[in-house]
Amino acid sequence: MEFESNQAIYIQIVDYICENILNGNLKPGDKITAIRPMAVKLEVNPNTVVRSYSFLQDTGIVYNKRGLGYYITEDAVVITKKYKREEFLHSTLPTFFKAIDLLNIDFNEIKTLYDQYKKN
Amino acid sequence: MEFESNQAIYIQIVDYICENILNGNLKPGDKITAIRPMAVKLEVNPNTVVRSYSFLQDTGIVYNKRGLGYYITEDAVVITKKYKREEFLHSTLPTFFKAIDLLNIDFNEIKTLYDQYKKN
Amino acid sequence: MEFESNQAIYIQIVDYICENILNGNLKPGDKITAIRPMAVKLEVNPNTVVRSYSFLQDTGIVYNKRGLGYYITEDAVVITKKYKREEFLHSTLPTFFKAIDLLNIDFNEIKTLYDQYKKN
Amino acid sequence: MEFESNQAIYIQIVDYICENILNGNLKPGDKITAIRPMAVKLEVNPNTVVRSYSFLQDTGIVYNKRGLGYYITEDAVVITKKYKREEFLHSTLPTFFKAIDLLNIDFNEIKTLYDQYKKN
DNA sequence: GTGGTCTAGACCACC
DNA sequence: GTGGTCTAGACCACA
Numbered sequence: 001m002e003f004e005s006n007q008a009i010y011i012q013i014v015d016y017i018c019e020n021i022l023n024g025n026l027k028p029g030d031k032i033t034a035i036r037p038m039a040v041k042l043e044v045n046p047n048t049v050v051r052s053y054s055f056l057q058d059t060g061i062v063y064n065k066r067g068l069g070y071y072i073t074e075d076a077v078v079i080t081k082k083y084k085r086e087e088f089l090h091s092t093l094p095t096f097f098k099a100i101d102l103l104n105i106d107f108n109e110i111k112t113l114y115d116q117y118k119k120n
Numbered sequence: 121m122e123f124e125s126n127q128a129i130y131i132q133i134v135d136y137i138c139e140n141i142l143n144g145n146l147k148p149g150d151k152i153t154a155i156r157p158m159a160v161k162l163e164v165n166p167n168t169v170v171r172s173y174s175f176l177q178d179t180g181i182v183y184n185k186r187g188l189g190y191y192i193t194e195d196a197v198v199i200t201k202k203y204k205r206e207e208f209l210h211s212t213l214p215t216f217f218k219a220i221d222l223l224n225i226d227f228n229e230i231k232t233l234y235d236q237y238k239k240n
Numbered sequence: 241m242e243f244e245s246n247q248a249i250y251i252q253i254v255d256y257i258c259e260n261i262l263n264g265n266l267k268p269g270d271k272i273t274a275i276r277p278m279a280v281k282l283e284v285n286p287n288t289v290v291r292s293y294s295f296l297q298d299t300g301i302v303y304n305k306r307g308l309g310y311y312i313t314e315d316a317v318v319i320t321k322k323y324k325r326e327e328f329l330h331s332t333l334p335t336f337f338k339a340i341d342l343l344n345i346d347f348n349e350i351k352t353l354y355d356q357y358k359k360n
Numbered sequence: 361m362e363f364e365s366n367q368a369i370y371i372q373i374v375d376y377i378c379e380n381i382l383n384g385n386l387k388p389g390d391k392i393t394a395i396r397p398m399a400v401k402l403e404v405n406p407n408t409v410v411r412s413y414s415f416l417q418d419t420g421i422v423y424n425k426r427g428l429g430y431y432i433t434e435d436a437v438v439i440t441k442k443y444k445r446e447e448f449l450h451s452t453l454p455t456f457f458k459a460i461d462l463l464n465i466d467f468n469e470i471k472t473l474y475d476q477y478k479k480n
Numbered sequence: 481g482t483g484g485t486c487t488a489g490a491c492c493a494c495c
Numbered sequence: 496g497t498g499g500t501c502t503a504g505a506c507c508a509c510a
Contacts, residue, residue: 008494009306022222045495081223088219093230096216097237099208102142103201107234110213114227117217128500154482165502170483178298186369187482187510248485262462274497285487290499307495307497321463328459333470336456337477339448342382343441347474350453354467357457368509405510 009044013052021061021072021080028074032062059083129164133172141181141192141200148194152182179203249284253292261301261312261320268314272302299323369404373412381421381432381440388434392422419443 020026032038035053039046053070056062060079062070073079100110123129140146152158155173159166173190176182180199182190193199220230243249260266272278275293279286293310296302300319302310313319340350380386392398395413399406413430416422420439422430433439460470 010494019222048495051494084219085223088223088225092216092219093233096212097234099204099212101238102139103205103208105208107231111227113213114217118221130500156482165504167503168501170485171500173483184483185510187508189482250485259462276497285489287488288486291485293498304498305495307493309497324459325463328463328465332456332459333473336452337474339444339452341478342379343445343448345448347471351467353453354457358461370509408510411509 010048010051010055013038013042013044013049014055017052017056018061018080018084021076022084026072026076028072028076030072031068032070032072034069130168130171130175133158133162133164133169134175137172137176138181138200138204141196142204146192146196148192148196150192151188152190152192154189250288250291250295253278253282253284253289254295257292257296258301258320258324261316262324266312266316268312268316270312271308272310272312274309370408370411370415373398373402373404373409374415377412377416378421378440378444381436382444386432386436388432388436390432391428392430392432394429 035049395409
């Protein structure tokens with residue numbers, strides 16, 4: 001996993017977990033990788049992973065069993081979907097619309113690019 | 121002009137200038153508002169405007185005439201378009217595609233939302 | 241480190257780093273002194289150091305690890321050499337040639353002066 | 361005449377006059393171009409020319425006949441030579457020596473480049 | 481009037 | 496601890 005420099009690492013880790021929940025790799029009740037192994041795997045400071053997991057816990061996507069680790073909550077899928085949906089509607093979509101207008105891009109071109117994207 | 125809190129003000133000023141170049145309000149050879157007046161207008165510190173203008177100069181979008189001010193370069197439109205286009209292809213679009221896939225959104229919904237957006 | 245008054249301090253700091261790269265004191269991967277300690281050491285405002293480091297980053301000579309500091313890039317030597325070489329060919333050398341022509345200085349005198357310079 | 365952006369325009373005008381004195385185009389007693397025509401010719405603000413001429417006057421290279429214009433002094437060649445020589449020894453030469461050392465350039469290469477320069 | 485630079489100091493996000 | 500950004504205000508050189 002490589003970190004784009006323009007976004008906080010802990011947020012990128014959060015997103016990584018969220019994606020795995022939405023695409024079904026992580027299911028309610030699953031234990032997620034412990035902090036230290038995850039830090040080693042991602043080559044980041046353990047504190048950074050702590051921050052990501054705390055954030056996920058605050059959002060209600062994971063919960064903590066003392067001494068055992070972090071687990072996906074029952075509501076994780078719903079919460080994640082809601083969280084991501086808001087982000088999409090309030091941030092991704094406006095940015096996207098503004099850009100295609102400014103760059104004078106025809107909407108059909110996007111459709112073409114999307115079809116290409118799905119093939120890969 | 122109101123500033124979104126999650127992005128550096130000087131970048132928002134840069135984007136503001138870029139938009140005015142792309143939509144034709146600013147043309148090659150035009151003088152852009154001087155640093156101090158712009159700072160007053162936007163209610164920010166002059167240093168913040170300096171930073172924006174320096175950035176635009178480094179990018180080749182404006183140039184400086186000693187003691188006279190900043191002017192739009194001949195290539196400004198091309199450079200701005202290229203700069204914004206790269207941002208779109210490498211950042212906006214991937215984020216967008218990833219989101220609609222994860223959220224399982226049908227592409228036609230987007231088309232509908234876009235038509236609504238254009239009416240406003 | 242004393243600053244010549246006729247050149248911006250932040251440029252002098254940039255040159256100072258560049259020299260240390262070219263003479264091998266700083267090698268790729270090395271961490272350079274953090275902003276605040278460097279500011280204390282050079283007795284300048286931290287902002288001035290920030291400016292120097294940002295400049296070096298834009299040029300590709302150093303890169304930043306979030307929250308850790310600035311590090312010399314792998315290509316630093318090549319870039320620095322190229323940067324300094326261009327400066328030499330396009331600025332230093334023409335100035336030099338023009339001067340010895342205008343002042344009617346024999347090239348051999350320069351050789352003598354250079355030998356003296358190298359002894360010190 | 362094109363102005364390099366890294367040096368004050370008025371200094372470049374001064375240098376331009378100095379060169380013409382040293383290479384014999386301007387001789388003691390000659391009248392130099394009046395301020396306004398010179399400003400038009402160089403496409404600069406008349407004030408900038410004023411500044412250059414004042415500088416030359418302070419240095420003793422030109423003198424002013426009220427209402428008639430600026431004229432080259434008798435001592436102009438000597439003064440100009442001295443002025444340029446100091447600049448050469450205290451600024452050009454040290455910069456030059458430092459650069460060839462840092463870039464590890466052999467002195468003989470310079471000789472070659474100089475011979476090429478003189479052919480043009 | 482214009483920009484260029486610097487200081488002093490603050491707050492914040494992040495590792 | 497690290498950098499990133501911003502404010503407030505100053506001084507200077509230049510056109």
